[in-house]
Amino acid sequence: MTELSVNLNAVALLRNRRDLPWPSVTGLGRIALEAGAVGLTVHPRPDERHTRRADLPEMRALIDTEFPGREFNIEGNPTEDFLTLVETIKPEQVTLVPDDPGQATSDHGWDFVAHGERLAAITARLKRFGARVSLFADPEPDAAQIEAAAATGADRIELYTGPYGATFDDAARAAEEVEKLGATADAAEALGLGVNAGHDLTVANLPALVARIPALAEVSIGHGLTADALEFGMAETVRRFRRACGQTV
Incomplete structure (x- = not known):
């Protein structure tokens, strides 16, 4: 079953428009x-x-x-400041993303061949406090890249689904993108990597992704979920996304 992790960045962005404590993240x-x-x-x-x-x-x-057994997932570029932060907070999962500080949002995965040794050392460091480690990955089933990802010792990859999300008005392109994601997931699973996914996922496009990747462990969703929460409320929106993931709610 595909689980849903709610990304709260968009909620925080709205709060940060004012020097006030609401909306409460x-x-x-x-x-x-x-x-x-x-x-x-x-x-x-x-x-x-x-x-x-x-x-x-x-x-x-x-x-x-209040929710023992649930999970905290912290994403970020693994600078020393970031690594020190997660070692203090001790999230259940750390997702490593190759973001430049000036990027508006995450928009590409790692070059695992180029950065494999560094990611392996960071993965080992994070596992010392028991974190599951996930690495942001482009939807490209390149054997060398996936093998290099597996060699880092990470537990999962997180498929970057931005290109898939951008096909909301083009069914043919959407089918092509979901197949790329599926082929990448197949290659990762064959090497023992679990698979997460995230970026521009919606109630409309989740079912096809989950159908193509039955072993998809988790989706992390923020922008689309927060947008829907303005219309349906947070609780009902979470239930709608859980149903889109194939869960019985």
């Missing part, structure tokens, strides 16, 4: 977990334009005290 995270999300995802960028470092202890405490 932790409060909406609580609603998402109450509605059945498996966990919460954040991407604390260096400029704190989305989730702030000060948010992380609150979300860690929320999960530990």
